[in-house]
Amino acid sequence: MNPNDMNADISVTAASGKSGRRVVAALRAAGHPVRAASRSAQVRFDWEDARTWPAVVQGARAVYLVAPEDSAPLPAFVDLVHDAGVKRVVLLSGRGRGRDTWNGRFGHAMAAAEDVVRASGLSWTILAANNFMQNFTEELWHAPLLAGRLGLPTGGVPEPFVDLDDVAAVAARLLVADDHAGRTLELTGPTAITFADAVATIAAAAGRPIRFDDITPADYAADLRSAGLTQEWITELNGLFEVMREGRIAAPATGVEDVLGRPPRSFAAWVAHIAPTGAWAA
Numbered sequence: 591m592n593p594n595d596m597n598a599d600i601s602v603t604a605a606s607g608k609s610g611r612r613v614v615a616a617l618r619a620a621g622h623p624v625r626a627a628s629r630s631a632q633v634r635f636d637w638e639d640a641r642t643w644p645a646v647v648q649g650a651r652a653v654y655l656v657a658p659e660d661s662a663p664l665p666a667f668v669d670l671v672h673d674a675g676v677k678r679v680v681l682l683s684g685r686g687r688g689r690d691t692w693n694g695r696f697g698h699a700m701a702a703a704e705d706v707v708r709a710s711g712l713s714w715t716i717l718a719a720n721n722f723m724q725n726f727t728e729e730l731w732h733a734p735l736l737a738g739r740l741g742l743p744t745g746g747v748p749e750p751f752v753d754l755d756d757v758a759a760v761a762a763r764l765l766v767a768d769d770h771a772g773r774t775l776e777l778t779g780p781t782a783i784t785f786a787d788a789v790a791t792i793a794a795a796a797g798r799p800i801r802f803d804d805i806t807p808a809d810y811a812a813d814l815r816s817a818g819l820t821q822e823w824i825t826e827l828n829g830l831f832e833v834m835r836e837g838r839i840a841a842p843a844t845g846v847e848d849v850l851g852r853p854p855r856s857f858a859a860w861v862a863h864i865a866p867t868g869a870w871a872a
Contacts, residue, residue: 598623600765601646604656605631608728609682612758613654613765622766625650637663647674652765655681657703664706671712678713678771680764682757685718685776686839698826715764716774720839722754723779723860726792727869730817730827735870740789741803743810743828745835748782750842753855760849769849776843779854791858795865798872807831 600617604610605626617624627635627646636642637658647653653676657664671679683700707714725731734740757777764770783791789802805813807828814824833839846854864870 598625599649599651600654601625601627601633601650601652602654603627603635603646605633605635607656608722608724609754609758609761610654610656612754613761616755616758616762617765620762620766622762637667640666643667643670644674647671647676650674650676652676652678652680654761654765655679655703655707657681657683657699659699661699661702661706664703668706668710668712672710676712678715678765678768679707679710680761681707681714681716682761683716683718683774685720685778685843686833687718697830713768713771715770715772717757717761717764717777717845718774719757719777720750720752720779721834722757723751723855723857724754725751726788727864730814732869735789735792735800736872738799738872739801739803740785741805741809741813742785743805743807743831743835744785746784746786746804747835747837748784748840749788749834750778750780750782750840751788751857752777752779752846753860756846756850756854760846763849775845775849777845777854778843780842780856782840782842783857788857791861792865792870795861796870796872798870800870 600622602610602614602624605614606628610628614624614626625633625646627633629636633645634642635646647670653671681703683704684697687697687701687704704716726735731740760777786802789800793800811824811828814827
């Protein structure tokens with residue numbers, strides 16, 4: 591760790607998480623000191639302990655924000671961000687909220703975070719992303735793939751999966767520049783593919799059979815319950831797929847290219863990059 595990072599003017603919350611650690615890496619690769627903040631990072635940050643908040647925001651000019659599952663602390667934290675003189679907030683969210691696509695079925699914490707940030711008086715940009723490609727390696731979909739069968743209630747609707755490294759590159763760019771303030775940027779991959787095609791691509795690269803089954807929401811809820819998820823999360827995830835089945839977030843968007851000046855990585859290219867690591871080996 592670079593000691594200068596402790597006093598860096600860019601703070602990244604959830605810096606040990608799936609997106610935050612990539613934002614930290616992207617900023618450091620570009621030569622920018624970063625104040626990495628999480629419960630296990632160099633700067634301790636805990637949503638449930640307001641005593642840890644000042645170390646994240648004091649002296650910072652830009653903050654990368656990932657909403658907590660419980661939105662209750664958000665208003666007080668964002669007020670502190672504002673009062674500390676932070677100039678810019680980049681908020682990670684999900685795609686579709688601006689068109690009322692979620693409609694209370696999904697993304698409650700993200701919706702609350704968007705509302706708080708928009709009303710904060712800060713300069714903000716919201717990153718509205720589709721499902722990450724990394725959900726196939728780091729989330730609920732990974733273990734079923736290793737077991738040889740993934741079942742989800744997609745209704746056959748395609749998804750323009752986005753590489754989380756592209757999302758992180760966009761966030762890193764916006765944390766050091768004034769571009770795109772006051773905008774919601776839709777971040778997707780270059781093309782939409784079905785989950786069946788995505789799993790087939792992974793199976794071919796892994797060199798072993800992996801099956802995709804399009805299942806009912808009730809069967810999906812039963813699978814999640816068997817995996818030990820709470821009813822709250824079961825409702826949230828089924829709400830996500832209900833939104834996806836409507837197809838209103840299935841078309842690719844241009845947010846990645848608008849910021850980075852290059853196309854986003856394709857799903858096939860991502861799989862070809864990841865498969866040699868053994869991520870889907872039996």
